[in-house]
Amino acid sequence: MGVYIFYLFGTGLIATSIVAILMKNPVHSVLSVVSSFFFLAGIYAGLSMQFLAVIQILVYAGAIMVLFIFIIMLFDLQKSEYSKDRFLWRDLVPLALILITAAGFISAISRSESIKNYVANAKLPSNFGSVSAVSFEFFGTSNSVGRFSFLFEVISILLLSAIVGAVVLAKRKL
Amino acid sequence: MVELIIWTIIKILFILFFVTLPLAGVLTVVDRRESSMIQDRIGPNRANLSGDVWDLSKRWRFLGLLHLLADGIKMIFKEDYSIKSGNRWIHTFAPILAFFPGLVILSIIPFGGNVTVFGSSTNLQIASFDSGMLLAFAFSSIAVYGITLAGWSSNNKFSLLGGVRATSQMLSYEVVLGLTLMGIFMIYGTLELNTIVQGQQSLKVDGTPDLLFGFLPKWGIFLQPFAMLLYVAAATAETKRAPFDVPEAESELVSGFFTEYGSMKMGMFLFAEYAEVVIFSMIFTTLFLGGYHVPYLYDSGFILPFGWGSLSINPTLVGFIQMLTFLLKVIIVAWGHLVIRWTLPRFRYDQVLRLGWKMLLPLALANIIITAIVLSFI
Numbered sequence: 232m233g234v235y236i237f238y239l240f241g242t243g244l245i246a247t248s249i250v251a252i253l254m255k256n257p258v259h260s261v262l263s264v265v266s267s268f269f270f271l272a273g274i275y276a277g278l279s280m281q282f283l284a285v286i287q288i289l290v291y292a293g294a295i296m297v298l299f300i301f302i303i304m305l306f307d308l309q310k311s312e313y314s315k316d317r318f319l320w321r322d323l324v325p326l327a328l329i330l331i332t333a334a335g336f337i338s339a340i341s342r343s344e345s346i347k348n349y350v351a352n353a354k355l356p357s358n359f360g361s362v363s364a365v366s367f368e369f370f371g372t373s374n375s376v377g378r379f380s381f382l383f384e385v386i387s388i389l390l391l392s393a394i395v396g397a398v399v400l401a402k403r404k405l
Numbered sequence: 406m407v408e409l410i411i412w413t414i415i416k417i418l419f420i421l422f423f424v425t426l427p428l429a430g431v432l433t434v435v436d437r438r439e440s441s442m443i444q445d446r447i448g449p450n451r452a453n454l455s456g457d458v459w460d461l462s463k464r465w466r467f468l469g470l471l472h473l474l475a476d477g478i479k480m481i482f483k484e485d486y487s488i489k490s491g492n493r494w495i496h497t498f499a500p501i502l503a504f505f506p507g508l509v510i511l512s513i514i515p516f517g518g519n520v521t522v523f524g525s526s527t528n529l530q531i532a533s534f535d536s537g538m539l540l541a542f543a544f545s546s547i548a549v550y551g552i553t554l555a556g557w558s559s560n561n562k563f564s565l566l567g568g569v570r571a572t573s574q575m576l577s578y579e580v581v582l583g584l585t586l587m588g589i590f591m592i593y594g595t596l597e598l599n600t601i602v603q604g605q606q607s608l609k610v611d612g613t614p615d616l617l618f619g620f621l622p623k624w625g626i627f628l629q630p631f632a633m634l635l636y637v638a639a640a641t642a643e644t645k646r647a648p649f650d651v652p653e654a655e656s657e658l659v660s661g662f663f664t665e666y667g668s669m670k671m672g673m674f675l676f677a678e679y680a681e682v683v684i685f686s687m688i689f690t691t692l693f694l695g696g697y698h699v700p701y702l703y704d705s706g707f708i709l710p711f712g713w714g715s716l717s718i719n720p721t722l723v724g725f726i727q728m729l730t731f732l733l734k735v736i737i738v739a740w741g742h743l744v745i746r747w748t749l750p751r752f753r754y755d756q757v758l759r760l761g762w763k764m765l766l767p768l769a770l771a772n773i774i775i776t777a778i779v780l781s782f783i
Contacts, residue, residue: 293546
């Protein structure tokens with residue numbers, strides 16, 4: 232069952248991502264990226280990471296891409312300003328490189344004994360992917376520190392500095 | 406498994422086609438009628454079945470509910486023109502995108518307790534989802550796309566302005582909306598809505614009711630009254646109804662983001678607004694008004710405070726009583742929401758954003774901190 236969910240959403244994810252690159256109209260591209268986020272969330276949900284799936288929709292599809300659309304709307308692009316790039320044969324070179332690298336990765340992963348052993352012996356906790364399991368890893372309990380507490384706090388400080396930077400840039404005179 | 410699927414289908418059909426959509430439809434008429442009463446007008450009173458428009462005594466008007474039918478027929482049979490300039494595909498797609506994401510939220514709302522029919526027992530909630538309320542936030546933020554794209558694809562300055570206003574307003578108030586509810590999540594210790602509802606009125610381990618000061622049920626409205634006020638303000642802004650209806654502001658922007666729409670496409674924008682009101686009322690009832698709980702009614706029957714006695718009732722009957730209670734509470738909250746709309750004048754646009762970022766957001770943060778301090782001492 233899980234495998235079929237993965238193939239279904241994986242196909243959709245690749246298709247919408249390709250459409251996002253090929254579209255000339257930036258709004259069409261953004262919509263395509265948004266739908267690819269939904270497919271990605273579907274893959275997360277199929278891996279029983281429901282919290283991550285909802286956060287993917289909430290943060291990326293619901294907030295960040297809305298800002299993209301907002302900015303494209305304010306630019307008010309005309310048809311004449313769309314990208315005029317034509318297809319060139321040399322564009323196939325990076326594509327071929329990507330495909331070769333991906334094939335290498337896939338064959339390495341599928342042959343690795345340690346990964347096979349890990350998958351065969353992996354046991355998920357019953358609440359895997361739920362809000363409580365994720366928050367346990369981040370914050371721990373009242374007596375212990377979670378595995379990622381330190382990293383979580385470091386990332387918070389990084390985001391805080393980004394906010395301060397944005398405010399300083401926006402207001403030259405504080 | 407088959408039992409689960411059948412129950413899920415029944416629940417989806419019930420909550421969608423017997424509760425939300427009919428209630429949203431009735432609200433369109435209630436809104437028109439209520440506005441006329443508040444503004445001392447007569448309001449819509451012509452739709453009737455007898456065919457006689459002028460003789461008041463001969464009319465069968467069914468409380469004016471026929472206006473719902475008349476509006477629907479009018480919108481469906483109106484000419485469905487599509488725009489010449491602008492983006493036609495997105496223009497057609499936008500009303501769909503504005504209407505349907507909100508309906509996903511229905512899946513997590515518990516609309517009744519546990520019921521048993523023909524020996525098969527179920528909770529009256531479509532999906533018990535651990536991330537619960539986050540799903541509601543996620544899909545209410547998806548509804549922004551419909552509005553934004555409608556404004557952009559119409560190729561009209563008024564539409565574009567309405568779309569831009571709606572986007573920035575909804576993005577701003579989503580932040581506030583999430584933060585106001587944080588106190589509730591902290592108190593009940595979960596995001597899952599059925600668990601929150603059960604936490605609002607439960608029995609202690611020894612079988613006695615868990616009450617505040619010995620008589621108040623632990624409903625969100627009593628534990629987080631300040632968060633409730635902030636939530637009502639933020640949610641009204643999120644549904645884009647007056648006093649926060651700057652995206653469509655008739656006196657400034659013609660009709661805002663749906664200026665270039667006609668027929669049922671425009672009808673879907675209007676209907677989406679009322680569906681949002683119903684869903685807002687459901688979430689408000691669930692989080693702050695004890696959900697489907699009747700005061701002092703528990704799974705086995707009534708247990709009154711101060712030792713005034715108890716009364717045992719059949720658990721399935723309790724389940725159905727709770728379902729009807731939920732619907733009654735939703736209708737009352739929706740009515741209150743309509744009264745707000747016709748009582749307050751519209752804010753200016755900069756006032757809306759200032760209210761969101763400079764007043765509601767700091768107050769919501771303060772509410773979280775105070776709740777955390779109080780919870781750490783209990």
